[in-house]
Amino acid sequence: MEGFVLSQGSCIPRSSCGCHYEGRPYAPNESFWGDDQCSKKCTCNPSTRQVECAPSACKASEKCEIQKGVRGCYPTGHGNCSATGDPHYLTFDKHRFDFQGPCAYVLTEVYETPIDLTWFGVYVQNEYRGNQQVTWTRSVQVNVYDIEIVISRQYPGKLLVGGLLTFLPYSSVGGRVKAFKQGVNAVIQTNFGLSVHFDWDSKVFVTVPNTYAGILRGLCGNFNGNGGDDALVPGSILVPSIPVFGTSSPKEPDPKCKEIIDPKCPGxxxxxxxxxxxxxxxxxxxxxxxxxxxxxxxxxxxxxxxxxxxxxxxxxxxxxxxxxxxxxx
Incomplete structure (x- = not known):
């Protein structure tokens, strides 16, 4: 039949055929490194069934190596941020500060996405718990690969994925996003190195690869190596610009949500x-x-x-x- 070929006993469209490069098969549109130094990036062209290569290289913050059997450019380090208690923040650049806002905030999100990095956003919903002087983290939302995952104090031991209550463990997007329980924490991990831990109560920990250095914003800071410009940033960038925590559209927040106040305790x-x-x-x-x-x-x-x-x-x-x-x- 015209337009089809025989593959392993089955008749398949010619466009589904992959390529062969140095004795190895590759799927249509699959990209890979064509050498051991990550200096040549190759792609299987589904139209020609030929591998096309071009000069390329890892970033300064990456190292060419093999992980889990796959050669690639991998981050040389990671940054960690935390929001604990009522809440005490420690940014990626190791700056400590306290912030008692009772609204939904950007914990960290990508605001400039290079073509070779995946966009993500992590958001927190704070609440009062009896005492109107301090707030606590109630929920954490992770947006990545067009998926919305919420870990909430309201649903201990479970997740909300796209608004649907979901049991752990969870995997999606071909395993590029995984969620599971580790000790008292819910853990969300991605294939590019983002990791979010929340204990369904008040402690949030975020880890990002250093390939995202300098392109983040939010309460966790910008990850540019300078802790001095992390705290008390303009309030407008701390309020989510996208729907979060079940809202259908970004709602205009209470003006107080944008007030960035570093609480002072006399005495x-x-x-x-x-x-x-x-x-x-x-x-x-x-x-x-x-x-x-x-x-x-x-x-x-x-x-x-x-x-x-x-x-x-x-x-x-x-x-x-x-x-x-x-x-x-």
Missing amino acids: LEVIEEQQRASGKACGLIVAKDGPFQECLHILIQRALSGIASMTMFLQGTLHCHLCWNLQLC
Whole structure:
């Protein structure tokens, strides 16, 4: 039959035939590296059934190597961001700050997408939990490959995928997006190195490959190596410009949602010094004879001590919140 060929006993359209290159078969439109140095990128042309190659190279932030049997340009490192507690943020560039907004916000998203990178967005919905002075993360939404995945405190142990309640584990887009439970966390992972952890309660952790350095925005900062320009960025870029958390269209947020306020606690410094001197409560973290001396770097200890002190100051309570902060160790 004209236009068809015999392949493994079946009659298939000629356009479905792939190519052969150096003794290996490749599918139509499949791209691959044609050498061991990632200096030649090749593609199987379905019309000609010929492999076409052109000079190419990895970025400065990538390394040519084989992972899981596939040669490619892979990131040489990753950046980590977290929002924990009520909420305390640590950006990709290691800047710490606190922000108590009660709305939906951009945690991190790509605002300039190079042709060879995949766009993604991670959003958080904050809420008050009795105390109107502080907020907590209620839900996390990940948008990637035209899929919307929501991890919500409302549905512990499950996901919302496109608005439908979904059990874990979950996989989509040919395995390019996977979700599963790891300890107390829901984990969303992509094939390009994005990883999002949320414990269905208040702790969010995001990891991105350094190929995204300098092209991100949101509460996690821009990942440009300069922590000084991360906090208190213009509020307009922190409010999602796309529908999130079940809305059908971007709604005009309350003007207060765009107010970026770094909360100041009068007398917090005095409380921290008192706690450190006492070696009790929050001061237990930095006590010279305390249980954390062997496992924590002094700078991390002081940061956690400050977080615990601030939590105690704003919440008006101590023990359960102190224990929560000690979990970060």
